[in-house]
Amino acid sequence: MKKKYRYAKIRDIIQKEVIETQEELAAALADEGVSVTQATISRDIKELMLIKIPTEDGRYRYAVSPEQPALFAKDRFISLFQGTITSIQYSGNLVVIQTLPGSAQAVAYALDNTDIQEIVGTIAGDDTILLVVAEGKDPKKVKDRLYSFLREA
Template sequence: MKSKRHRAILDVINSEIISTQEELAQRLRDRGIEVTQATVSRDIKELGLFKVPVSKDESRYAAPGESAPHPVPDRLRRLLRDTVTHVDYSLNIVVVRTLPGHAHAVAAAIDHSQWTEIIGTVAGDDTIFIVVKPVEAVEGLVDKITGWLNEEEER
């Protein structure tokens, strides 16, 4: 029973932002696993879970070995606004142009953003190729990136 519960906990924290023990207990109950807050607390210790920042005011549980917070929008937005010069796309490839020497940092932030529609990135000195799946998600991704770039102009 304990190993089943531990697997369920890891599944929940990897698929959702869980900030409190009570939220975690409720998600387990939703899956048919009856637990108390005390049991969840013990499980968190046994699994070695820790909290990572999601935003300035929010954190979530993460498993050991997880290197980056789930979403990194603040850092990514800042990097995009400070370094990106142009965004375009063709089919399922988004091309992002940056100031010279900045493409790797932006690509790494995109990779760690864990956006489900992004398969991966390839970065040169000032150009990033973002491979997107499905093709229908490309325009939404481009709109998100250009929207963040335009935020600076509106300030």
């Protein structure tokens, strides 16, 4: 189960339903076909920066923080890409991205949190990212899309 998919489901659930506990969230995810442990739910809540807000009857429910910055908005993503990427190549269903030293993990995190559905996941070292393209998807198109971010003004 991809983290991006699970995060999208969690956001959708807490916007549509009153979820007061981690157990309720896990049950709602299970109803959607997503099986998770309590530890995963706890980590997801922290990473998504969810907050608890009061309900009309005085109880508390999970919600997305209104002050939560948009994670890697397009302009921020493009700025990161343009400032750190040195080359992009592909082979088979893999895309290899070279960055400035020390930048690969930040770029990989940004890629993992984009809406590029063809990306299965990334592995980052110090200056190299291995990006896995979903089966049946064209890695050249992914590479070309990534290059397009480098050319945007």
